Amino acid sequence: MMDAVRNADIRVLEYSHSAGNERYRKKLSEYYLRLGITVSPSEIIVTTGGSEAIVFAFMACLNPGDEIIIPEPFYANYLGFAVMAGVKVVPIPSSIDTGFALPPMEDFEKVITDRTKGIVICNPNNPTGYLYGADELGALRDICLKHDLYLFSDEAYREFCYGGEHLSAMRLEGMEQHVVLMDTISKRYSACGARLGAFVTRNRALYDAAMKFAQARLSPPGLAQIMAEAAVDLPGDFFDGPRAEYMARRDLLVSRLNAMPGVFCPNPGGAFYAMARLPIDDSDVFCQWLLESFNHEGETVMLAPATGFYATPGLGKNEVRLAYVLNLPSISRAMDCLEAALKVYPGRQ
Secondary structure, three states, X not given: OHHHHHOOOOOOOOOOOOOOOHXXXXXXXXXXXXXXXXXXXXXXXXXXXXXXXXXXXXXXXXXXXXXXXXXXXXXXXXXXXXXXXXXXXXXXXXXXXXXXXXXXXXXXXHHOOOOEEEEEEEOOOOOOOXXXXXXXXXXXXXXXXXXXXXXXXXXXXXXXXXXXXXXXXXXXXOOOOOEEEEEEOOOOOOOHHHOOEEEEOOOHHHHHHXXXXXXXXXXXXXXXXXXXXXXXXXXXOXXXXXXXXXXXXXXXXXXXXXXXXXXXXXXOOEOOEEEEEOXXXXXXXXXXXXXXXXXXXXXXXXXXXXXXXOOOOOOOOOEEEEEOOOOHHHHHHHHHHHHHHHHHOOOEO
């Protein structure tokens, strides 16, 4: 990817097409085809990161005052993007006791109103690492068709699934006019700084609406498209090594957490995050205390308080998100820190 940019014969760093360079969109359609997703280059808008794909989706599909349903805990920036669009997020809690499985459809039915226009999922999930299965996606398909809702599917972590197959929402039968795929190369190739994503839909009217936003911001990053085009040609086994490494990190993290008294951590099925319930009074206070007032052998550990991933007040007070993006020795040291901290934390429950 880096060599593709270094060796590119660039005379003028010009605007690309607002939908992205056609060469790259053709490459992306090849990438999706290998995943069983049949889309044409004319159904893809290249975006400035996955964030812009989400913004385009909300802006093109929703009007101010509309509502979207999101199982919580969820990626915190969905709230910010909803505010930008003037949209209300209606959360439906999932439980750590079920590993954050999709809530029952009855919970969705209870909150659907004439303002409800869509459901948002992240699969595999950030922050929980939960991987939605075929039955759960089938249930979402049925409720979307029943109530004529969009299904916004954030699939940033699809390459990192452990012990289960990833099923894209784009493969759901009968949902051609309802699914909006929001994608990114940030996690796939550890290329967050490239700021390159994709908005994908087979709904032509929706695509045309999103293109107005794409034209308003002119074009996605040009050098990043050169990088990402080269990435599509990586060998098919490219992800085997990273996936195995993440599995080893996950297994170490989860086993260490569940060995600590009073701690529970479900085994995540994908991504590189885990949510854990700790014997603490307040995750915000605890995480701040770790950074400001605690050290173990000169080190401490930074966690994300789970309250930031819930929209329902009061939820996540004894939960934290951990990202297993460190090497195995560093994860071991981090768990040593956490175990020592829990023994002396003043607010231990």
